[in-house]
Amino acid sequence: DAMVIQNPRYQVTQFGKPVTLSCSQTLNHNVMYWYQQKSSQAPKLLFHYYDKDFNNEADTPDNFQSRRPNTSFCFLDIRSPGLGDAAMYLCATKPDRPTDTQYFGPGTRLTVL
């Protein structure tokens, strides 16, 4: 089945130790999004790619970076994780047209010790 896959599902890192989360999709969608979701809150958009065109949200900290080497894969890099970065990280995809629907992956739960 076509889907959005996130690895790992659970990630534990130490304070200040860089970590990379990955997202892959078999949907061949042009647009990919990264969201941060803290406990009992709504998802918050960090950035998105339209093909290779990177779009950062104004309030996304510089500590968060992203790479999209090809259509199928997108990575979220957290350069120096702090305790406040512990959250669920969600990847979503969307085709360019005709739908506006975003399809979410299962998420990666990040714990920072």
Next chain:
Amino acid sequence: GENVEQHPSTLSVQEGDSAVIKCTYSDSASNYFPWYKQELGKGPQLIIDIRSNVGEKKDQRIAVTLNKTAKHFSLHITETQPEDSAVYFCAASYKAAGNKLTFGGGTRVLVKP
């Protein structure tokens, strides 16, 4: 930018009863309104969506209504079942803003057997 408010934040219903969740949005340019269901430890799953050129949409036990003039939309779940227990998010977006979703704060629904 867009602001979406969602009420109530928690909703407890008896199995078989109906559940209604309401959202208001601020930007009259928004034209796409999805509803997502999120179960514990999982990514949001689209359950129904509506565009601004439609007033109502129904899919089995789930319906969404939209009042563009008042800038509010609602989710209706009839004949609720225990598996409907989850957190529900409404969202709004429009193409000129890059189809970025602005989420409401979420409603935790508990269906009691």
